[in-house]
Amino acid sequence: MQMTGPNSRTAKGSVFLLALGLFAVVNAGLVALQPLRPMPVERIPTKPTWESHRTRDFMAGAQAPDAVLFGSSLMMIPTACRDADYLNVTIDPVVHPYSQYMQAKIAEKTGMQLKCFNFALPGGMISDHYMIVSSLFSNERKPKLAIFGLSLRDFIDSGVECAAATPAYHYFSRFKSEGEIDSLLPLSMPSIFNRGQYLADKYIYLLGKRLQIQVMAGDAISAAVTDLLDSSRCKNSGSDGAVATSNASSSANSKDSASNSSGTKPDSNPDAALSGTEVAEGMVALQPNAFYPWQDNSREYKKRFKGANDSMFKIQTEYFKRMLSQLKTEGVEVLFVNMPLTPANMALMPHGSYDKYMALLKQTAAEQGCGLLDLNDGKTFVASNFKDPVHMNGSGGKILIDQIAENLNKVNLSKINLSAKRQVAARDKAGRLSE
Secondary structure, X not given: OOXXXXXXXXXXXXXXXXXXXXXXXXXXXXXXXXXXXXXXXXXXXXXXXXXXHHHHHHHOOOOOOOEEEEOOHHHHHHHHHHHHHHHOOOEOHHHOOEOHHHHHHHHHHHOOOOOEEEOOOOOOOHHHHHHHHHHHOOOOOOOOEEEEEEOOHHHHOOOOOOHHHOHHXXXXXXXXXXXXXXXXXXXXXXXXXXXXXXXHHHHOHHHHOHHHHHHHHHHHHHHHHHHHHHHHHHHOOHHHHHHHXXXXXXXXXXXXXXXXOOOOOOEOOHHHHHOOOOOOOOOEOEOOOOOOOOOOOHHHHHHHOOOOOHHHHHHHXXXXXXXXHHHHHOOOEEEEEEOOOOHHHHOOOOOOHHHHHHHHHHHHHHHHOOEEEEOOOOOOOOXXXXXXXXXXXXXXXXXXXXXXXXXXXXOOHHHHHXXXXXXXXXXXXXXXXXX
């Protein structure tokens, strides 16, 4: 006979409380014992993103690239568009991490052969650049030159809730220890309301280790299937087993090939590279000498510049100082490039914020011994160099890179040149290493 009424509700409540209490005890024990050891970063599952693609390419090879470009899409788009024009081929920016035109232009102006890696990311904030530098750079693996394409938006974007809210922060957090993440909390998640997921991952053990458990479960299933197949082969004749294995391998390769193909026509608009949470090869195809119709993105930037956002500016400034401190310690030369903008975008900025930003750049460059190249002078670029009020096209990319190459004397070239005379590895037209 089924219980109903107050007694039934009381019994259910007691079972729930008992289960909750048991879970709390087990979870506390797991948190205290930490039975799962940290997993190598490369084994942690991740979606294909700009961060994951660029990290894979940056870490490939025995040496780090000689020069690394940082910035947002303001640096990312015109650099990629210029390479399409320079090489006179259609390029896929997902698999084109090097700036071949910059490499050629620096060689022309200075005689140095520098591999120039483009680590600019859509919506990149200063804190995102810090996460890259602090996660991937070391005394053993670092560039000789870091070039930062900067704008006010990188310091005050009101569309970003906190530093920890960006895709770059989420991705590069996997390279850091729990202690390092905890030490960044006042900067990355200054409000307790920003820390919901962080606290859940930290104090609910199985939730925080979900990706690691996923990998371990996959390993266990794979091992079990392998044992089962090995057992089956022993029972079958050698030839039959070999045929079965060959067919299974062929089928698997066919599925992998199918899964890597999006089946959709690549988008020729560089803006397609900025949208979506996942980035796949074949998603974007930048045509040489392409014409991009003018787009007005003022509505978007009104939201980004809706206030001076002094608290965010202060936090990003601290990330800026920490990042430069590491680069200085590791002997990396630094060049700041104040990116060009149109008057239409400048008019949207909160009153006084741009002057405050420029004062910070000048003061930091003087204190840290960094080079500073101000390209937002209203003279170097014209309206036809832009595809919208902030993003340049290939013609703008050419001027941008030409100016950087011509002004490398703002950094210590003799220091860079000490080990930069080696030959650069040959690349195909996609910018990939051919070795």
